[in-house]
Amino acid sequence: xxxxxxxxxxxxxxxxxxxxxxxxxxxxxxxxxxxxxxxxxxxxxxxxxxxxxxxxxxxxxxxxxxxxxxxxxxxxxxxxxxxxxxxxxxxxxxxxxxxxxxxxxxxxxxxxxxxxxxxxxxxxxxxxxxxxxxxxxxxxxxxxxxxxxxxxxxxxxxxxxxxxxxxxxxxxxxxxxxxxxxxxxxxxxxxxxxxxxxxxxxxxxxxxxxxxxxxxxxxxxxxxxxxxxxxxxxxxxxxxxxxxxxxxxxxxxxxxxxxxxxxxxxxxxxxxxxxxxxxxxxxxxxxxxxxxxxxxxxxxxxxxxx
Amino acid sequence: xxxxxxxxxxxxxxxxxxxxxxxxxxxxxxxxxxxxxxxxxxxxxxxxxxxxxxxxxxxxxxxxxxxxxxxxxxxxxxxxxxxxxxxxxxxxxxxxxxxxxxxxxxxxxxxxxxxxxxxxxxxxxxxxxxxxxxxxxxxxxxxxxxxxxxxxxxxxxxxxxxxxxxxxxxxxxxxxxxxxxxxxxxxxxxxxxxxxxxxxxxxxxxxxxxxxxxxxxxxxxxxxxxxxxxxxxxxxxxxxxxxxxxxxxxxxxxxxxxxxxxxxxxxxxxxxxxxxxxxxxxxxxxxxxxxxxxxx
Amino acid sequence: xxxxxxxxxxxxxxxxxxxxxxxxxxxxxxxxxxxxxxxxxxxxxxxxxxxxxxxxxxxxxxxxxxxxxxxxxxxxxxxxxxxxxxxxxxxxxxxxxxxxxxxxxxxxxxxxxxxxxxxxxxxxxxxxxxxxxxxxxxxxxxxxxxxxxxxxxxxxxxxxxxxxxxxxxxxxxxxxxxxxxxxxxxxxxxxxxxxxxxxxxxxxxxxxxxxxxxxxxxxxxxxxxxxxxxxxxxxxxxxxxxxxxxxxxxxxxxxxxxxxxxxxxxxxxxxxxxxxxxxxxxxxxxxxxxxxxxxxxxxxxxxxxxxxxxxxxxxxxxxxxxxxxxxxxxxxxxxxxxxxxxxxxxxxxxxxxxxxxxxxxxxxxxxxxxxxxxxxxxxxx
Numbered sequence: 001x002x003x004x005x006x007x008x009x010x011x012x013x014x015x016x017x018x019x020x021x022x023x024x025x026x027x028x029x030x031x032x033x034x035x036x037x038x039x040x041x042x043x044x045x046x047x048x049x050x051x052x053x054x055x056x057x058x059x060x061x062x063x064x065x066x067x068x069x070x071x072x073x074x075x076x077x078x079x080x081x082x083x084x085x086x087x088x089x090x091x092x093x094x095x096x097x098x099x100x101x102x103x104x105x106x107x108x109x110x111x112x113x114x115x116x117x118x119x120x121x122x123x124x125x126x127x128x129x130x131x132x133x134x135x136x137x138x139x140x141x142x143x144x145x146x147x148x149x150x151x152x153x154x155x156x157x158x159x160x161x162x163x164x165x166x167x168x169x170x171x172x173x174x175x176x177x178x179x180x181x182x183x184x185x186x187x188x189x190x191x192x193x194x195x196x197x198x199x200x201x202x203x204x205x206x207x208x209x210x211x212x213x214x215x216x217x218x219x220x221x222x223x224x225x226x227x228x229x230x231x232x233x234x235x236x237x238x239x240x241x242x243x244x245x246x247x248x249x250x251x252x253x254x255x256x257x258x259x260x261x262x263x264x265x266x267x268x269x270x271x272x273x274x275x276x277x278x279x280x281x282x283x284x285x286x287x288x289x290x291x292x293x294x295x296x297x298x299x300x301x302x303x304x305x306x
Numbered sequence: 307x308x309x310x311x312x313x314x315x316x317x318x319x320x321x322x323x324x325x326x327x328x329x330x331x332x333x334x335x336x337x338x339x340x341x342x343x344x345x346x347x348x349x350x351x352x353x354x355x356x357x358x359x360x361x362x363x364x365x366x367x368x369x370x371x372x373x374x375x376x377x378x379x380x381x382x383x384x385x386x387x388x389x390x391x392x393x394x395x396x397x398x399x400x401x402x403x404x405x406x407x408x409x410x411x412x413x414x415x416x417x418x419x420x421x422x423x424x425x426x427x428x429x430x431x432x433x434x435x436x437x438x439x440x441x442x443x444x445x446x447x448x449x450x451x452x453x454x455x456x457x458x459x460x461x462x463x464x465x466x467x468x469x470x471x472x473x474x475x476x477x478x479x480x481x482x483x484x485x486x487x488x489x490x491x492x493x494x495x496x497x498x499x500x501x502x503x504x505x506x507x508x509x510x511x512x513x514x515x516x517x518x519x520x521x522x523x524x525x526x527x528x529x530x531x532x533x534x535x536x537x538x539x540x541x542x543x544x545x546x547x548x549x550x551x552x553x554x555x556x557x558x559x560x561x562x563x564x565x566x567x568x569x570x571x572x573x574x575x576x577x578x579x580x581x582x583x584x585x586x587x588x589x590x591x592x593x594x595x596x597x598x599x600x601x602x
Numbered sequence: 603x604x605x606x607x608x609x610x611x612x613x614x615x616x617x618x619x620x621x622x623x624x625x626x627x628x629x630x631x632x633x634x635x636x637x638x639x640x641x642x643x644x645x646x647x648x649x650x651x652x653x654x655x656x657x658x659x660x661x662x663x664x665x666x667x668x669x670x671x672x673x674x675x676x677x678x679x680x681x682x683x684x685x686x687x688x689x690x691x692x693x694x695x696x697x698x699x700x701x702x703x704x705x706x707x708x709x710x711x712x713x714x715x716x717x718x719x720x721x722x723x724x725x726x727x728x729x730x731x732x733x734x735x736x737x738x739x740x741x742x743x744x745x746x747x748x749x750x751x752x753x754x755x756x757x758x759x760x761x762x763x764x765x766x767x768x769x770x771x772x773x774x775x776x777x778x779x780x781x782x783x784x785x786x787x788x789x790x791x792x793x794x795x796x797x798x799x800x801x802x803x804x805x806x807x808x809x810x811x812x813x814x815x816x817x818x819x820x821x822x823x824x825x826x827x828x829x830x831x832x833x834x835x836x837x838x839x840x841x842x843x844x845x846x847x848x849x850x851x852x853x854x855x856x857x858x859x860x861x862x863x864x865x866x867x868x869x870x871x872x873x874x875x876x877x878x879x880x881x882x883x884x885x886x887x888x889x890x891x892x893x894x895x896x897x898x899x900x901x902x903x904x905x906x907x908x909x910x911x912x913x914x915x916x917x918x919x920x921x922x923x924x925x926x927x928x929x930x931x932x933x934x935x936x937x938x939x940x941x942x943x944x945x946x947x948x949x950x951x952x953x954x955x956x957x958x959x960x961x962x963x964x965x966x967x968x969x970x971x972x973x974x975x976x977x978x979x980x981x982x983x
Contacts, residue, residue: 007816014808021806041532096583103586108351112539113582115532119575123637127568131641133830135867142869144841151841152808226805227830231639235803238416238528245409270809271816276772276799280420283413290398290410321691326684423772433774434679434705436730437712520679520709564674564688571637 006149011267017156019263020163021225024218025236026243026255027166028211034250035187035207036097038110042118044233044240046088046212049121050219051228052129053077053084055136070139078220085216086209092117093208098201118233125230134228141224155224162221166214167256174252183207187250239279242286312453316446325445329517331557332452333510338537338549339459340506345535346544347467348499349479351408354395354415355534358388358504360422360526362511364429367438367521377441381512385505392504396497415531422523432522440516452513459506464546475499540581542588551589626666628925628935630918631689631719633675633682633700633710639802640677642828643702643725643910648672650907650914651699653893653900658922666925668918675701679709686710690717696932697722699917702910704728704774711736720936722920724913727775732957738932740939740958742920742949743913744880746775748963749857750782752878753824756968758790761853761876763821765793767814769835770826772799779826779857795820804831811838820844824855829864832856836871846874847971858966861908865975875971876980881909881949882967884977893948909949916947 029043040046054077096113140154174180185193186203194200226232243262247254262282269281316325337359344352366384369375375383398410423431440448466472477485478492486492515521533556541552559577563570585592632651634644655670671693673685682701689695690713698714701707702725714721715736723731723741727749732741757763768783770776776799784794795817798810814820823845825832840848847854847870856877865872883894883906893915897907907915923945924938945952950965968980 007812010812011809014806014812018806018809096579099583108345108535108539108543109582109586112532112536113579115536116575116577116579116582120572120579121575123571123575126637126641127572131639131645133833135833151843153837153841156808222805225834227834229639229642229830231803232805235805238412241412242409245406267809267812271813274798275804275810276424276801277420278804279416279801280424283416283420286413287398287410287417290406290413291401321687323684323688323691326687330684431777432705432772433777434708436708518680518683518709519712520683520705522679522705524678524705525680561684564685567672567674568636570674 007271010150011271012264013150013152015264015267016260017152017160017263018266019260020160021222022236022239022243022262023256023259024159024163024166024221025215026240026247026259027163027170027252028214028218029240029244030247030250030252030255031170031211031214032208033244034252035183035204036101036110037250038097039114039241039244040092040208040211041111041114041237042092042121042233043212043215044237045118045121045125046085046215046233047219047222047236048125048228048230048233049088050081050085050216051136051223051226051232052125052134052219053216054081054220054223055134055228057081058136058138074138074140078217081216081220082213083216085219086213088216089209089212090205092212093205097208098205101201101204118237122230122233129230131229131231136223136228138224153225155221159221159225162217166217167252170214170252179203179206239282242283246286246289309457312457313450315453316449322445325449326517327557327561329445329449329452329513331554332449332456333513333517334534334537334553334557335456335550336452336459336510337507337534338541338553339456339463340503340510341534342538342543342546342549343463343475343506344499344503345538346549347472347479348475348496350496350499352411352500352503353408353528353531353535354411354413354418355503355507356526356528356530357415357418358392358507359511359514359530360418360523361388361391361504362508363514363521363526364422364511365508366512367435367515368428371435371438381441381509384512385508388508388511389501389505393497393501395504396500400493400496412528412531415528419523419527422526429523434520434522435515436520438515438519438521440513448513448517452510455509459509460546460550467546471495536578540578540585540588542590545588545590548588548590555589627669628666628697628921628929629693629695630668630670630921631686631693631695631698631700632670632672633685633689633698633706634672635677635702635706636672636674638676638678640703643677644674646908646910647702647725647914649897649901650911650916651918653897653911654915654918654922656900657896658918661922661926663922663925664928668922668925670918671695675706675710677701677703677706679705682706682709683713686713690719695719697921697935699724699914699921702726704731704778707731711739714738719932720939722917722939724917725910728778732959736958738936740954740960742916742947742952742960744858744963744966745959746778746782748959749878750779750824751786752966752968753783753855753857754786754790754792756876757787757822757824757855758792761822763792763853765795765818765820766822766824767795767817767820767852768797768824768826769810770797770799771828771831772801776826780824783824800827800831802828802831805834807831807835807838808841810835811842811844814839814844815842820852822853822855824857826857826859829860829867832860832864833868836868836875840871845871847871858909861910862906862977863908865971865977869975872971872975873973876968878966879909879969879977880963880966881907881912882965882969882977882979883907884979885965887946889946890948912948916949916952919947920945920952 025047032040057080058073058077100110138155140158143154144151182198182203186200190200243258244255247258266278269278315328341355344350362384365387366380369380369383395414422429442448442451474495537552537556538549542548560574563573634647635641636644673689675682675685697720699722704726707723707726715738721739725743727746729745768780770780839845843850845852845854854875858880862883924935927938929935929938939954943953951962952960953962955961969977970980972978
């Protein structure tokens, strides 16, 4: 790592990868916020559950019980993580968000309720899995890809690739399918959408399920690169929050840009300022942005009703 | 009547441990009251209250330990410092609404926490400051001191919300734009609410290090902000007695659950979720509707 | 009436001579982090103590029984303070084993000192615990200086290291260990190129590894973090070709923090890792082998105990030994502890110095990770 150019490129690569990691977690949050105007504080715990689901599927079930080779096992685990996330999402939607919507809640009560769910999930996983980190080895995690002096692990390439694919798929879904359009309609103006015959409760429930499934898949991708314990979610949630806001609440493109930006800033902060200062710099940036451009990177299209 | 119960509490719970929890409870009451002023009465979503708690704790402790100040002077300085920082946060608040304010306050709390951790030459960071003495020598006296202050603050705030000031704050909470049209300068009043809320949180913070004896930044993170918010909401936001009840319940609940060992926090999380789900206005409102129904 | 009165007086007079019901129980309070991320230590500590209770019950304790009450102190001074008061009020222990995290251990020391209850610490590194003049504090865990000084010696003398990059978690323990390495290394003429700290919630270390790669020739990298983060860090360092495991030339160094089994988790990246260990499951001493057999019988044949299990186990063994030597209460335990010389336990031999610190480090030795990821004991000291 001798010259400045190589260093800058390498840290940028690190930053992009880190950013994609955050985007995968934040994307689902943004989706829920866009439609419901509510934050699911337990979202990052869904990611953790997805990671554990993937871990047990890949290492215990697929390889031992079914005898599938590593790569196949890992792919299978992605699906089980998706399923786990979707299931959790459906449960939380039915048990928490829907009843609170019916009783006419504001934004705070679902937030506190999902905090309760987060505590429950975290400690439930602690009781089930224990606090010792699990070693989740995916076939790609052991590979290092080198392009000249630049390096990155196979898993990071996978993270970037899958997050790009997920974003593209989501985009297509929102733009081109009926359900996606219904979702956007509900997000923009719930009353009118209801008047136009859209079953808003179904759409909202579906959104939460999709967002949580995304969280599950994120867990399967992140499992091999993070420290996998029941507390992994807690280490990610606040930054995911911040990215959702920096990007402009409920705005997908903004979230993606914000996530990548946070990742790159983190990498360069580590290089030049010190890794103990990461959170400080990211949140100072956040505050600065709120001063300069309060509506986020890409302005939200909503207007406040007078 | 309830004041008598409070005054008698240290004689009903006589062990050192429970008396300590009483002191903690009194501090939490102060914190919940402070947050309720900002969120319940002025309608401003503040996720960063733990930062002011921390500022109160650190400013007073540093002044006492490193500069030899007297406790009461240091406490005053700490309260003023927190209030001042609260006003600074209010400068943000005036431009931001709803969720933007929420995240700004969250960001502010994270930054304060990071400063406490990293500015080691002043705060000792994660190493901690040890051997901190409380202003009065025993736990019972400390309880009466903090509970007395909490009661005084309660009365102060109660009078405040019943006064025209309270009407103004509520007007801002309901509809800021309409309030503006009636000539209310929302910015000034929001700043007032934030500043006062921050000062009260700082006041609670002043007693914390002496109570524990040790000061490390771990008590001033985001999770603590959310716990304070939970106290306000579980008790009943926008009422005066609500935060008090919420603070008492959420202070005693985790301690009472200690017999459950590993299940303790799971039960706590479940309880929190259920309370929010089934008691929309918090415990206060649930209590009111029960009384309503049982009246002939 | 007179007869009744006489009977009562006689009965009352006889009371002091009635055989007194002996309360032959030694009560041990245990403060461990059972919730929160600190439960990493608490769960293992509890395993060790539970096993020790079983084993000790099979031996002769002069008719005494050991009774344990666990409290969750969650690695936090606030909770540690609350729970130590709780256990003192409700359980009235003769001795308290705790805590694991340095802040919490320091927070309870003055309270136990005032209550004249012995504090036996089996997990904290902070120097302050035994430098503050407490008479009731005893520690069997090596403190920061005891852990880092041998590292410096080996780095300078055996590895001929000129430059070092110190990596540590942002906690009391991490700080103390890092400083414990930096000071002697610099006075011995070495140069510390960077001191890099990171929070316990950092998951990805590629940016840090890249930074280190840009610092030039790094000879040793002493690292003080828990195994989860260590695995990720080693892997990133190997990727960046900074350490031997990745084809670089830097040698990763570590202290007793890493359990046996770490190398298998980190894979290739751990090759060439040089560290000191205190509890070594490959040791042939009967005490160690018996412990491992009993541990596996109770917890599963595929689990190897870690040093955290071992230290907690030893702590309880020491209480039992004190009772065997005649201790009946807190003062008795304290007295016996001060007299301990070469008491053998799984983590070596125990002799407490005047400050309450175990100063016998005779079993501490260096190991190096081989290409097949096994430990090779080195005869360096």
